[in-house]
Amino acid sequence: MLEIGSGGPNAAMLAHLVGPTGTVVSVDIDKGVATRTRTGLELLGLTKSVEVVTADASEPLGRGVFDRIMVTVSPWSLPETWVEQLAPDGILVVPLQIAPGLRRIIGFRKKDGRLVTESTVPGGFVPLQGSGLFNPASALLTGPSGKPVAFKFPGSEVPERFGVSDDVLATDPIDAWSGVIYKNRTIWLDLLTYLLIQPGACAMEAEEPADRGSDMSFYPALVDGTSFAALHRRPASESTVEVGAIGKGPDATRLTKRLADTIAHYGARHRGAEPLFQWWPTGTDPGDVPPSVAVLPRPHGTLTIGWLGTGIG
Template sequence: MTDSTAESDSAIQPRKRVTAEHVGTSNADHAGELRTALVETLRADRKITSPAVEAAFRAVARERFMPDEVALDVAYGVDRSVVTKRDEHGVAISSVSAAYIQARMLEQAELQPGMTVLEIGSGGLNAAYIAEIVGEKGHVVSVDIDPEVTERATRLLDANGYAGRVTVTAVDAAHGVPDEGPFDAIIVTVGAWDIEPSWLNDLADDGVLVLPLIMNGVTRTIGFRRDGDHLVSTSTEVAGFVPMQGAGQHAERVFLLPDPNGNNVKLRFDSDVPADLGNLDGVLATERTDVWSGATIKHQTSFADLHLWFAWYLPGFCLLAVDDGTDLAAERGSWFPFGVVRGSAFAYLAVRPALGGAGVEFGARAYGRDGELAAAALVEQIQAWDRDGRHAEPSFAYWPTGSDHSSISADATVMTKTHGAITISWPAHG
């Protein structure tokens, strides 16, 4: 497990981190100025909304929990995550979260002085924030499956005055945390495919669970509270995280589509893989089909809920990744990595200029003999989102195995997980 990342790894330039410890008071003053500026930005963006979270962000020096090579402007970037460990393939497996998502998750957790809080995925910085909020009478337990991560977190927390206030343990949290709990709040800082039964067992009856929940490849950080035998969402935030390791790990399936030059387009499926992907053999050698939806959006406007809509309402949904050298790589900037497979074709989300140069129109590009079919399936859901989803906020519920599923609302859509089911209810969508 890890501390968490933002939507994607940020490229960190190898510049020496400057702090008072290294080169003097002037740099400590600069760090303080950046800290103040960060807080003001997070307040203006409504990521910080409470005095308690604001005070924590003003009290904790982010740079002291970063690797030495990280520059101050990176440490205090609003949406910059910092990788602290990679595996043998170069994949990030531990990181310091972007400031905006740390602030937002702390707000989602509704922390108060005196609380006992479990952090799943350790790194040090987030635990320091939590310790500041719960105060001397509170307690923080931070766990991670990787002993190297917990050793680093322990060292940094102790060096910055949090010894005795934060207990750091190397454990696979999917199996629970021995001799700890119940917890007033549990904050999960890794991408979780499901909610582990042990987390619900360790959560106080009136506690809050905040976690990045992966739903068919698309993640939302959701705050949950109990409602009888199930959980209901109290808040959501767009974010991406490195996936959980250990017993809670869920492997996606990746299929390679080679082009005539030997480069690949990769189709990544979280679940519900179409039955015969062999029908896509040679698909990139076929002529491309374009279909446009008529749905438009202005520049600088978020459409993240369109991705979520696809994940829930588009059978055959997948994520795309492309090699340099493919036709898709040459067209980056005109499409997004969300697609669908239909028959002997796949389609992906595309845009073209619209609104007199002030925005774009959504559409689909497809390859394969069934290109019209695949593109039409994607465009149909773009139009459905444009009609029913783009101006509404969905709500979620989680129904553990053994809960009364007959109580699920008729307008909710159900997604089955290992230990239960997640539902989404989108106003006006039945």
């Protein structure tokens, strides 16, 4: 088993999981972390079961292939070496960055060279460092409260059409509603995933939520030129909320309707369906990728997302 991102306790638990006949390789780019891990494993008498390596895990380790790979840092992409070092039918567990501000812990199984979802749960870790480090392009503004508002995009550059300004943030908001209802304190993980992979989507991070237009607003947003629409919610009853959109700018009416309609579409066609994540390494024949999925190009391959039995539609 390979652990990418060391620390100690997890490597020790993995050593017990693989048993006396198995081995664990734990790799970390930080020499201090690797040293601490070795010291802890020595105190536990587990140095024969766990090899600690100081290296950039995005590069080949020269340790052959592994039946299982567990990643305890959040990458934006899956380096080719991870796929190559995973045995056929092996499992890779990774807290993948799906979009800026959104991470999901995904269990992938290797099938015919690609990776296919086995399971997924909410969660994430610190970003992957080294050659795999990803810093999303961002535009930093100041909201009416005087506090920062950042738009973060799923690429290395801010889109050329982006024109939201401090003056736009200071205008009156417009809202629209979807009719989609959730119980209070529900985790909207699949809805957030669906919204953040739409064309023009980004993460709108506001230190003061009301700078988006309401203190009931939330970070996924659609941006087009000088206008934006962010996720919004309002009480539907004592125990439920309705999800909608709130926006600002000269085209806010259209954008808020578009976002609210997207939420309604998700609620009608995809809510309750498990998203299917697949990773297609560089060199995959484009004809192999299903047409009814969201396609997210990444540095070392392509991530696709569909909803089982429904496609992305």
